[in-house]
Amino acid sequence: xxxxxxxxxxxxxxxxxxxxxxxxxxxxxxxxxxxxxxxxxxxxxxxxxxxxxxxxxxxxxxxxxxxxxxxxxxxxxxxxxxxxxxxxxxxxxxxxxxxxxxxxxxxxxxxxxxxxxxxxxxxxxxxxxxxxxxxxxxxxxxxxxxxxxxxxxxxxxxxxxxxxxxxxxxxxxxxxxxxxxxxxxxxxxxxxxxxxxxxxxxxxxxxxxxxxxxxxxxxxxxxxxxxxxxxxxxxxxxxxxxxxxxxxxxxxxxxxxxxxxxxxxxxxxxxxxxxxxxxxxxxxx
Numbered sequence: 001x002x003x004x005x006x007x008x009x010x011x012x013x014x015x016x017x018x019x020x021x022x023x024x025x026x027x028x029x030x031x032x033x034x035x036x037x038x039x040x041x042x043x044x045x046x047x048x049x050x051x052x053x054x055x056x057x058x059x060x061x062x063x064x065x066x067x068x069x070x071x072x073x074x075x076x077x078x079x080x081x082x083x084x085x086x087x088x089x090x091x092x093x094x095x096x097x098x099x100x101x102x103x104x105x106x107x108x109x110x111x112x113x114x115x116x117x118x119x120x121x122x123x124x125x126x127x128x129x130x131x132x133x134x135x136x137x138x139x140x141x142x143x144x145x146x147x148x149x150x151x152x153x154x155x156x157x158x159x160x161x162x163x164x165x166x167x168x169x170x171x172x173x174x175x176x177x178x179x180x181x182x183x184x185x186x187x188x189x190x191x192x193x194x195x196x197x198x199x200x201x202x203x204x205x206x207x208x209x210x211x212x213x214x215x216x217x218x219x220x221x222x223x224x225x226x227x228x229x230x231x232x233x234x235x236x237x238x239x240x241x242x243x244x245x246x247x248x249x250x251x252x253x254x255x256x257x258x259x260x261x262x263x264x265x266x267x268x269x270x271x272x273x274x275x276x277x278x279x280x281x282x283x284x285x
Contacts, residue, residue, distance in 0.1 A: 008043050008276060010217035013070070013208050013234060014268060016049040016056060017133075017191075018227035019244050022264050025133055027062055034269040035063050037277055046070060046211055048204050048224070048234055050190040052113055052152075053078045055134040068214065072113065072153045073190065073230055074207035075198040087210055088152070089199035095185055096149040099177065099197050103156050106169065111138065112151040119143075126157040126193075154197040170195040188230040196230065205233025225259075225268050227251060242271060 014020045014035075021027060035045050045063070048070035049056050056071060066081040077087040096112065103110035109126035112119050118138040120127050127138055143149065158167050174187050174195055184200045204226075212222055224231070224238035227247040235241035235255055243255040246262040259267035 008038075008041050009223040009240070010221035011044045011046055011208075011212060011215065011223070012038060012272070012276075013046045013048045013204075013211075013222065013224040013238065015204075015226040015228065015231050015234075016047060016051060016059060018246065018263055019225050019231075020047075020263070020268055021059070027059055028266050028269070030266050031269040032063050034266075034272050034277070035065075038272055039065070041276070041278065043276070044215060044217070046208075047080075048074075048208060048226075048231075050153075050194075050196060050230060051134055052116060052118070052136065053083070054116055055136050057083075058135065068211050070204060070207040070211065073188065073196050073198050073202065074186070074204040074233075075152050075202040077207055077210060086214070087207070089202040090150045090152060091154060091197055091199050092184060093149040095177075095181055095197065096151050096154050097143075098180075099154050099156065100143050100149070102173065102177075106173070108169070108173075109157040110143075110154070111157070112143075112149075112154045114148075114151045116152075125159055125161065129160050130155075130157060152198070156195040156197075158193040160191075160193050165192060167192050188228075188232075190228055190230040203233040204231060205235075205237040208234050208237050225271075227263065242268075244268075 039045055044067045045065055046067050047060055050073040051071055053071045060080055069078045069080045075089050079086050100110050118136050119141045120138050131138060177185060177187050186200050186203045187197045190196050219237055220239040222238045223240040224234045225242045226235050227244040232254055241255040242257045243252040244263055244267055245259050252258055259271045261267035261270045
């Protein structure tokens with residue numbers, strides 16, 4: 001890759017976990033300052049995450065962003081200034097019910113988000129890992145008692161500590177549900193042990209298109225950073241797509257660029273400083 005400075009993009013869309021955040025789920029000061037400088041130059045930084053709005057708001061506020069936020073893998077777009085919902089695509093109740101029944105039969109942990117709250121039927125390793133990594137607190141419930149299973153997002157989660165860390169069951173479940181529900185469902189692995197389900201009209205790519213339309217920014221002026229397979233639609237849509245150095249090859253091969261450094265080494269900040277910031281605005285590590 002050349003180090004020639006590129007024109008300031010209209011939107012810079014950034015995934016959180018594995019991309020903007022370090023492995024300990026924190027933002028470095030270098031990353032915060034770099035994104036602030038980028039915004040001062042006229043770009044709009046848009047966080048695009050599988051997390052709920054409540055689970056990512058802390059990071060948005062740390063940076064000081066007021067732009068729209070893509071959350072729940074694209075099932076919702078929120079106003080980063082007022083915290084109000086701009087767009088919301090709910091997962092149909094029959095799909096949620098089928099996913100819950102499948103998870104129960106397979107012994108998978110299953111959880112959903114409804115009205116901004118996290119719910120699950122058992123508190124085990126998977127639930128505790130999710131709560132610790134997102135800072136959210138879930139509620140115990142019985143989904144059999146729910147009359148309305150129209151939710152923002154559903155997840156199947158397997159043990160993050162098991163060895164070897166290979167989760168063929170979730171890949172098989174992903175293929176199974178895609179065949180059955182087609183365009184009514186969007187599902188993807190956001191981590192090797194997370195399988196996420198949202199409305200088929202949602203994905204990070206669809207949501208990024210919507211944000212670009214709302215802000216009158218063409219896709220040619222959009223840059224996206226990501227590391228996971230749930231980022232692919234967003235990376236495909238952006239005019240410039242940047243895979244993290246820590247991303248799997250299946251993600252890297254779909255992107256136009258790759259960071260030199262990983263998420264633990266401020267890879268996003270380093271790329272932005274190299275390609276987008278003016279010479280006198282570089283933020284030192």
